[in-house]
Amino acid sequence: MSKHTFAGREAGGYRLSRRQFLITTGAAIAAAACSTQVGQQSPSGAAVPAGTVNLSAWTIGPDAPSYYRRDNLVSAADLLNKKLGGQTQVHVDATFESGGQWGDYLQKFTLAAEAKTSPDIILAGHENLAPWVGPSYVIPLDDLIKKFQSEGGLKDVIPTLWDAMKLKGKTYGVPQDTEARPMYYRKDLLAKMGWSKDKIDGLPDAVKKGDFAWPDLVATAKEAISKGIVGPGMGWYSRTSKGADIYMFYYQNGGVMQDDATGKLVVVKDALQKHYQVHADAVRNDKIMTQAIYGMDGKIFDQTVMDGKVLFFNAGTWKWKDWQTTYKIVDQVLWDNVGFMLIPAAQKGGKPVTVSHPLAYAVTSNAKYPELAFRLIANATTPELNSKHSVTSAHLAILSTQKDDPTYKQDKFLLATQYMLDYTRFIPNHAKFGIYDDVLYRFLGAVEQGQVTPAQAVDSAVKEIQSQVGDEIIVK
Template sequence: MKRRMRWVLLITVLMVASLILVACPSPTPEVIRETVVVTKEVEKVVTREVQKIVTKEVTKVVEVEKEPELEVIKLTAWTIGPDEPSFYRRDNLIDAAKRLNQDLEALGSNVRVELEATFDTGDWGDYKQKFILAAQAGNAPDIILSSHLDVAPWSEAGYIIPLDDYIQEYWEETYQDIIPTLWKAVEYKGKKWAVPQDTEARPMFFSKKLLRDWGWTEEQINALPQQVRAGEFTLYDMLELAKRAQDEGIIEEGNGYWTRPKKGADFYHIYFAFGGEMQDPETGKLVVVRDALRKWLQFHYDSVFTYKTTPEGFIGTDWKIWHETVSKADKVLFWNGGTWHWAEWTQKYLDGNEDYLWENVGFMLIPAGEPGLQPTTLSHPLVYMVTSNSKYPDLAFRIITLATTPDLNSRHAVNSAHLAILQSQINHPVYKANRFLQEVAYMVEYTNFQPNSADYGEYDRVLWTALSAVMAGDMSVDDAVAFVEEEMQAALGDKVIFK
């Protein structure tokens, strides 16, 4: 009887234990402890069963409570100066990635972004070549910063993706604030392919120091930019003045007017100053205005050979020599450059002494080519693009968006002497406090852009070849004009209009 009772008791306990286990999908240790309290006779059997369950269930609990595993997505970005003070083009993206991670964390997402961003201080040509080859090989970075002029060829090649939908998504939050004219620089074939990163003006700089040494009063010196703005002081007035300074021994021959020493866009504002156009607004085709082309070439020829205000064999001079010479303002009277040079000279060539520049260097618009024409300047916005190689274009774009803020853009603008791209930047305390940016702000009203055209590279190559040949004395102006027409027709056919 006693033996039977023992069996009944055992079966009962097992049933109870089974019921408890079935009824408790996630038993807590307390529940288990309760189960352990049984009669002495069956203790061993029950304990074994429960121990097994305990192990299993505790593991489950730990899995639920554990911090979710983070998914780290690696993105890459390439940026370039080449001027060293423009390093915030990279650093703003890095900070934007940090902000994105904070946002993701706040949203409870287990995704984190790791951005590997580079900043190039080499040559533009090499930088673009590197990108083209990487894009061809399928190794392009997720984000590329480059010229707005690359939008056309790179979108045609399929290297970058259109951003209209993304821009629309963040329009209210960010992009309604972009200065409207800058959108033109990123549009091609009706789509927006990039986000403006910065822009600039390209002034004509002059040496206040040399003018002062020549006997000019402060009033006369300070009135010069205004005379240029009013169209009263033309490009040839500038050459005449420079020639006189040379003749009177204020400066040496060849130091009257220095252009940029190497290939680049800084020659085309002179073409615009003589009434040049580059694109037909109706058809989008490239345009060469014959009269402006001839005057553009003639002006550079005259500067080198007639007035001798630019040295023969000047093109090709090392950039370092150019910067060291002009930043001291004691040898060259006029030279054209970009607003960003102001920061470069301050930080790299004058040991941070910006006061020296304010004392000795003036800046003005590029004078009009002739009386009756407008003074001018040129802007060349740099833009962030998302490549078609990116596996995470949404995240790449989100980083660009978070880098497009008044605080980040203003710190870049102030540090590198670039102009604002956001309307709210104009009143940002950091931007507003910068005297240089405030004083060049008016130049934006006179600016020109180079055209977004897939054929602009060829167009530029031909014009540059002709100009450098004229400046070297290898071609007469007539020959150069004929060369441009002949070579442009051969390379571009009816894609270019001669007016």
């Protein structure tokens, strides 16, 4: 497809006549807009200027209890100022933005970046960085990582997390946190079904080894319903809205989302069909999951599972803390009644899965002093600071050294879920992933609602993705 630069052809392209007055007015505005090219990383100034330097940062929120995403940057300024030795003083202006709504937050940053009013540091999901690379909203950090590898805890960042920060071989973010998305289960309900305490407590291990696989979970849920221990459709609750969790069942069945060699998106038809089949069976055939799950209000989901009405349910590790703060469930009560495990393998002997969605700090192209901004991030990446975030918000460690951190070590939930990172997968870093995701999610809804069968859904979804992202998709 031949492309022409709009700005270049504009001046000669239109003849000015009275009739075309309006058209040219608009075009002139458009052309002028084009001329304000997003510049490459600011070349201005020394890396470390003298005097006070203001660094601005946005983090999403305030979605309590994750406020250390912001506060750690503020604390890091003190550490950095000590290292800078008085010549330079860093002052950090970090703000919560958009009240926890990702769509709003990302859109706000995009427009701010376009208007050159974006902050120096932005917190975002790893996959959000991918579309920002094209217009250079964020800068590659590889050189800075090399130069300051001993600063903060950079060298101890868990290697797989660095992988999630990469696009086409370059690193664009520093991991801020990560988590796993377990399958929670009600211990009290399993006990009612006659399970022994050992069997209940051994469930996570059975899943890990592949002894307790997906068909076993379905059978257990069905049994609970038939025995009247849970109500109809309350054997399993999946995530109620869009999100990375949905892909656990795609990965569970051998799905691949991105091609390592080309970076293109991948859809594996067979895995997709099985993924849809899991949901279709649960809702329509086995009736272990209510049809109302799709789009169910998050608050209702939480109330229902915390009332102990659902046997198995999906939620992130961070929910463990949220349930305690928002629903006033005492820690011990939660431990007594709720267990957590990986998503069981599709078949006995298979490998269980989970999905993680690491967040990252990135340096924007608007940063006047990218080096200082980066060093601030590095100093926020220490076992002490990050463990505070982990412990208050039930996010998992990003540094190998955190397991020895006194704060982190005391949190038995974090220690008990840390192993899940060995089984975790990521969603792809690709500029068109959002479009791919939208199609797959809508078809998931259609399958659950009985609008189409899984087989039809796969054919139509693949066709739709192909028609919307063109040659950026590989079908297997």
